[in-house]
Amino acid sequence: MAVALEDQKFSLQEVLDTFKLCLSENKEVHLEQYVAGWRGLVRFMNSLGSVFSFISKDAVNKIQILVNHLNSETGAHYVTIQSMVRYELDNQLVDLTKRGSFPESGCRTLLRLHRALRWLELFLERLRTSTEDSKTSAMCSEAYNESLSQHHPWIIRKAAGTAFWALPGRAQFFDVMNVGVPDQVVAMLGDAMPLISEVYQVTEDLYAQNNLLELP
Template sequence: MRMVRQYVFSAVMFTLFLFLTSLWLPQDMIQDCELSWIPCLNVFSETRKVDAAGHVVSNSRNNNNINDNNNSNNEAVIEVCPGQDFQVSRLLLHLNSSLGSASDVLLEPYLLCWEELIKFMEALGSLVGFFTGKVQEKIVLIRRLSEEESAKFDLLSTAHLQHHAYYSVRSMLEAELQRGMVNFDRRTDSGSRTLLRLHRSLLWLQLLLEKLRGGEDREEERSLGTLCAEAYAQALAPYHPWLLQQAAQLAFRAMPSRAALLPIVCVRTQEEAEPILHTIITAIREVHLRTQRELEQRNMLNLP
């Protein structure tokens, strides 16, 4: 009987050990991790390279170990750009990680995308900082709600992994609706309302990058400030008071020339920048489209 108890104890401890170690597996070591009970943890290494789809294709610790499947249709490899905070490679990794199953958007990778986009906006000029400050406040609010939710669960409880309200955009919107946290008549500090503001700002950046990439009407001949102002007028101005719109216009007039964008995305010419901008635009567009659908299905596109 004693041997049986020892055997059972050993089996339980071994199972617990496997569970704990599995929690720290990097996401790129787990296939379809969002479909399993193992949480997807985003691990970024400055030595990684990503292809045009945002997939890791190599690592400097083993440069010969390249995933041919990920790189077969996208030969361009985006490397880490030394000496600057914003990294296209890191942004693409977070965007790719945020695409969950069933057209959902995973919330933590989504917030990591925004942290990288803040660096991009700050690189465009210090006067754009009044935008980044507001974005950072929204990230902090959603993270605080997520931490409060986590405190309700035991660390090793499967309920914490399977039913966390702030695991994804869909789960957050549904949970806050059911809990009465969303008000369609007045402002509340809900994650849903805060996400809507981030969602609108993401459209602004998407439109700006599309204009920067150039088009048939020769957008490339127009200034960075002009394109930024036009994107703002389409995506954000309708929701901002007059004073904020005037402040935005002043910031756009003080923006640097378009040539300042090239080192930000680590290229030397507009021709080199175009495929990189296309890659970023495609990834942002997918995240924005998925979020748009979730908000639209719940009539949340005009929360006060």
């Protein structure tokens, strides 16, 4: 599974379908589908130009680390996020002492994507409920300030704030979704957001239960 798909055209329908497949009946998150969903979200960010490159480039790197785990000889332990957490904790592969060890552990890597997913979730929900004259720069900044900014150093927060002012308008965002007229985009976002939110919350609860939310 090479990560060479980021230049493909974004499809909101594909992201929706992928997140539908993410959760098993007993609410375990399938890592391969999670990664596939993130590939789609990277395409979404890339389709808007270089504005989100400071996040999308890091996401591509994190996706590849998780793909490497999935394709490794221990890949059977990485089928779900739950099995990954159990395996890495049981084998002391997670940096719980904040010494900077195991920088490419699955738990740490996924945590970075998890934090970014919260930002995208908040931003897409604002897009869904926005009006024609709503400013995407304001919506994106608000979502960022409520989520990712808490984990970024000042210099990145400053760069992000500047980048968001260059965002295209709401109409162009809706065009990028490749769904149809605005009402169709809003309806599909209405289907997608609960799925993304549930995947986020299941992951959040799992990490909280295992004291993994502040991994260095």
